[in-house]
Amino acid sequence: MSDLNNFLNKLNFNNQAILDAFKRDCLKGEPSSLIRLGDGEAKILGQAQKNNPNTVERQLKIWFGDRDFSNSEINEIRSDLLDSVIKAKYICAPTPERTFRLNPDDSFTNDANHCQELWRVLKEVRSFPAEKYVGSAVIHKHAQISKWFSEIFKLDRKFIFVTRSTKAIFRIAEAFSLRSFEAHILPGESWSRKERTSSHFPVRYRQVRDALGSPSTEGAIALIGGGILAKTYCRDVENAGGMAFDCGALFDGWADEVPEQRRANMGDLKKMSVGYLSSST
Structure with missing residues (x-):
């Protein structure tokens, strides 16, 4: 020990x-x-x-x-x-x-x-x-509270979102006037959702991996929330020439849909929102 x-x-x-x-890395287009x-x-x-x-x-x-x-x-x-x-x-x-x-x-x-x-x-x-x-392991919360993500969303790059939440994606896209983005929607984790069984693995998992491995990923910034499988998605993005960040439960905050089981670990929910991220104060 x-x-x-x-x-x-x-x-x-x-x-x-x-x-x-x-x-x-994002500024230079350096895969990571x-x-x-x-x-x-x-x-x-x-x-x-x-x-x-x-x-x-x-x-x-x-x-x-x-x-x-x-x-x-x-x-x-x-x-x-x-x-x-x-x-x-x-x-x-x-x-x-x-x-x-x-x-x-x-x-x-x-x-x-x-x-x-x-x-x-x-x-x-x-x-x-x-x-x-x-x-x-909580670097994503630090990035949110410090509004670091607002700097990232203002960069002139294509964005890729991998998440269960379409609401979070469109809130981000609207708040930061994203010009180019694509989305890969996932089934949620069953422990915090209504689904008794998640269909994320293996079929959707392999479909998303194929999509992230395409030439269109090169130079893009990918924000990924997919539990344990997100780690592999991040690797696929880097392999394809993009920059990937494992955002985890931030997508719940951006959608204002934090499950009851996660609220205690998320801290001040107002600071987890897109409104907070895009505010000038």
Whole structure:
């Protein structure tokens, strides 16, 4: 444990530096992807499933609802996610504070245990040079509250939206007078929606991957909200010459449709809105 603690404490966590670097990529048209990782990804990537075979199955049901996954489907999700983790230009993951958070009895919280598992995987599959920055898993909220996204939406580039929310897309397009954009609409995650089973994977997943891999993605800025599968979409955009940002639940805020289960984690909902983002104050 001390080795992991020492490793994390040497990392240079700096959300603003990551956002500045991503914006420079957007200005230059430099292909890049920014992905965010947390406890859910740890359950898919980590070693916990070897000790408890139900870990992966339970997590997949949270995301995709009441359906079974074959071993080949699980391997596809895990392999695609791992490829994204290895090759993404910017990694945003739990901070040391979250990774080593304790319960009142001084045991690690369940979330901390999963974060530690995630970091063991990251430490094994990626290098983290001292001169490179790392972002926190909540960098998307920092980007929203600081109105960094308003700077991005004012850039003269094509935008690609990958999300369940058409309302969020059109609110953004109207508020910032986007001249060129395309949308790929996804089924929602079943845990926070009315759908008993999400049809996101595998059919829609593969369709969207094919679309993002087309030549039209080159030079575009992609804002992606698709749960664990968003990480792969980000990688597809970077491979095709675009710049991809893993926005996650921000699309809920932009649509003013934050599910009850997410409200506590979203903070001040007024600051998660398109109105806040586009205001001059």
